[in-house]
Amino acid sequence: MPFHIGSGCLPATISNRRIYRIAWSDTPPEMSSWEKMKEFFCSTHQTEALECIWAICHPPAGTTREDVINRFELLRTLAYAGWEESIHSGQHGENYFCILDEDSQEILSVTLDDAGNYTVNCQGYSETHRLTLDTAQGEEGTGHAEGASGTFRTSFLPATTAPQTPAEYDAVWSAWRRAAPAEESRGRAAVVQKMRACLNNGNAVLNVGESGLTTLPDCLPAHITTLVIPDNNLTSLPALPPELRTLEVSGNQLTSLPALPPGLLELSIFSNPLTHLPALPSGLCKLWIFGNQLTSLPVLPSGLQELSVSDNQLASLPALPSELCKLWAYNNQLTRLPESLIHLSSETTVNLEGNPLSERTLQALREITSAPGYSGPRIRFDMAGASAPREARALHLAAADWLVPAREGEPAPADRWHMFGQEDNAAAFSLFLDRLSETENFIKDAGFKAQISSWLAQLAEDEALRANTFAMATEATSSCEDRVTFFLHQMKNVQLVHNAEKGQYDNNLAALVATGREMFRLGKLEQIAREKVRTLALVDEIEVWLAYQNKLKKSLGLTSVTAEMRFFDVSGVTVTDLQDAELQVKAAEKSEFREWILQWGPLHGVLERKAPERVNALREKQISDYEETYRMLSDTELRPSGLVGNTDAERTIGVRAMESAKKTFLDGLRPLVEEMLGSYLKVQWRRN
Structure with missing residues (x-):
């Protein structure tokens, strides 16, 4: 059930997106109108019709009277037979356009006047914009399209790489027109005429929509500030004019974009198979890229005000600019959110519906947004995550994908893994192996598969290690791929300790100490990560732990840690955090490691095998010390107080006696450890 929180908003009993879009106070007016007119269009035309309605309500910079007529005529063309009569252009004179419902009541209207005003009336909403008027050739002009398009400027200084004269432009364009396939010839000819007129008239706006284009010429007019290219079949764009301020390319086949001009203010690239974006200009104010196939976003400009990324494949969001007013990110693959989200203004509206947010993220959102005095953004999100359980394959099939033929x-x-499939938690481990193949390490690290193959070979030979590892897999696949990676690290740590306990390092004490150092460093990093998690509200703790491990793998020599993670950018861990953590771990190792390894269980096992008499004598003494200390505490503290036989009191002195005996045992063990490991315990880190 969707959840809606925020000052002055509807209660959480609203249960679907349609009601939100109609009733919510910040719903765009075109969406309210769309609910009343979308039945005019068949399902295959609805997306295009909605885009047209959006352009009518929010006219882009450079909109002319001809554009208005064309948009209403396009709606008539897209409508079912019979419904086109409800879409009027010129009902009350040539400057009046409207759409009526089945009862002939006005849903939306546009009025133009001789002064160039463009007034939209839509479900009680009214806004006036300015139409673009052609400027005389040779003039420089500025204008405003209020409410939607910002400021635009005409400049006649050509880019150094562009043709310098109309004749040079015409030569390029004519060659492009002549090279057209037969089915595209008419469209290219019409576009060439538009570009010639644009160049000759000094018009800052070029609109070449619905021309059936598969390419554009290599050179566009260098002076234009607005480029509109909707509903063609473009798979790429040429170099963009340097003065461009607004770019709209909807309904094409783009998978990538060229470098964006530094002065670009508005970018609308929706309904394309776009997979990634280039670096964004620092002054960009509006970014509308919904309905693409994006899996990640670049760094967002600090002054960005509107961000629409709905209906993509985004697994995370970057840090959000503080000036952001609207964020639409519904229908993605988000499992976590950036910490910057909750610091946005109370005037900011956010839609996160249709994302498989982790339970921890959902709980944090519920608690934060319902807290007394909450003054953050108004957020719409689903109350429960949307992830569906996955079915595990037979274990031997999952293992076969990793093993050497x-x-x-x-x-x-893989034949040996048939019988392992009957062991406890085998299904969880099978699912874990399949999830490993979806991680960044599998994609980017050429040696990762060989590492897993070697690990599986040891698991096949060691029943105890296999049982421990299978048990850990039950928690490893409950959310994102970084959780899978984190638990792989935990499993490899268990393997290291298990190998030490089995005696693998009995004759390689340097490797034993190296393993101990790695366990010590990982333990310190976990402490640091826990402290960091306490300062963050929305970040998954797994991402924080993994960020420290992954980014300090090389500097701390963490052999059990893989080379890649996916969501570092949303972990909340900064470069400064990493630098501080590295210094803390190294300082702690310098001052604490000798005492730590003295208590390390695997070391005790090695010592018992290499010096059994000395260790057994210390064990026996530990037992007698415990008994003696317990009697002394009972006689001096419990008996005078009448607490002999009191279970709680006896338990308390028992703990104290055990701690005292353990300290004496470790003090006795220290000379043996120094004797056997002394040369390996010297401080390794050097001062930078």
Whole structure:
């Protein structure tokens, strides 16, 4: 059920997006109108019709009277037979346009006047814009399209790489027109005429929509500030004019964009198979890129005010600019949110519906937005995550994808995994292996598959290690791929300790100490990560822990840590945090590691195997010390107080006696440790 929170908004009993869009006070007026007219159009035409309605209500910079007529005529063309009569242009004179409902009541209207005013009336909403009037050739002009388009400027200084004269432009354009396929010839000819008129008249706006284009010429008029290219079949764009302020390219086949001009203010690229964006200009104010196939976003400009990224494949959002007024990110793959979200203004509206947000993120949103005095943005989100459970494959099939194929005549390595599939938690481990193949490490690290294959080979030989590892897999696949990576690290740590306990390092004490150092460093990083998590509200703690491990892998020599993670940008961990953590870990290791390894269980196992008499003597003494201390505390503290037989009191002195005996044991163990490991315990870190 969607959840809607914010001052002055509807209660949480509203249960679907349509009601929100009609009733919510910040719903764009065109969406309210659309609910009343969308039945005019078949499903295949509705997207195009909605885009047209949006352009009518929010005319882009450079809109002319001809553009208005064309948009209403396009709606008539897209409508079902019979419904086109409800879409009028010229009902009360040539400057009046409207759309009527089935009862002939006005849903939306546009009125033009001789002064160039463009007034939209839509469900009680009214706004006046300015139409663009052609400027005489040779003039420089500025104008405003209030409410939607910002400021635009005409400049006649051509870019150094562009043709310098009309004749040079015409030569390029004519060659492009002559190279047109037969089905595109008429469209290219019409576009060339528009570009010639644009160049000759000094018009700052070029609109070449619905021309059936698959390409554009290499050179566009260098002076234009607005480029509108909707509903063609473009797969790429040429270099963009340097003075461009507004770019609209909807309904094409773009998968990428060229470098964006530094002065660009508005970018609308929706309904394309766009997979990534270039770096964004620092002054960009509006970014509308819904209905693409984006999986990530670049750094957002600090002054960005509107961001629409709905209906993409985004798994995370970057840090959000503080000036952001609207964020529409519904229908993506978001599982977590940037910390900057809750610091946006109370005037900011945010829609996150249709995302599989993690339970921790959902809980944080509920608590934060319902807290007394909450003054952050108004947020719409689903009350429950949308992720569906995955079915595990047979374990031997999952393992086979990682194992090295057998040589001819040898049994397949995966055959042994048939019987392992009957063990406890085998299904969870199978699912874990499949999820590993979706991680950044599998995609980017060429040696990752070999590492997993080697690890699986040891698991196949060690029943105890396999049981521990399978058990850990039950928690490893509950959310995002970084959780899978984090638990892989945990499993590899278990492997390191298990190897030490089994005696693998009995004759390689340097490796034993190196393993101990890695466990110590990881433990310190976990402490640091826990402290960091307490300062963050929306970040998944797994991302924080993994960020410290992953980014300090090299500087701290963490061999059990993989090279990649996906969501570092939303972990909330900064470069300064990493630098501070590295210094803290190294300082702690310098002062604490000797005492820490003295208490490390795997070391005790090695010492018991290499010096059994000395260690056994210390163990026996530990037992006698405990008994002696317990009797002393009972006689001196419990008996005088009448607490002999009191369970709680006896438990308390038992703990104290155990701690005292353990300290004596470790003090006795220290000389043996120094004797066997002394040369390996020297401080490794050097001062920078």
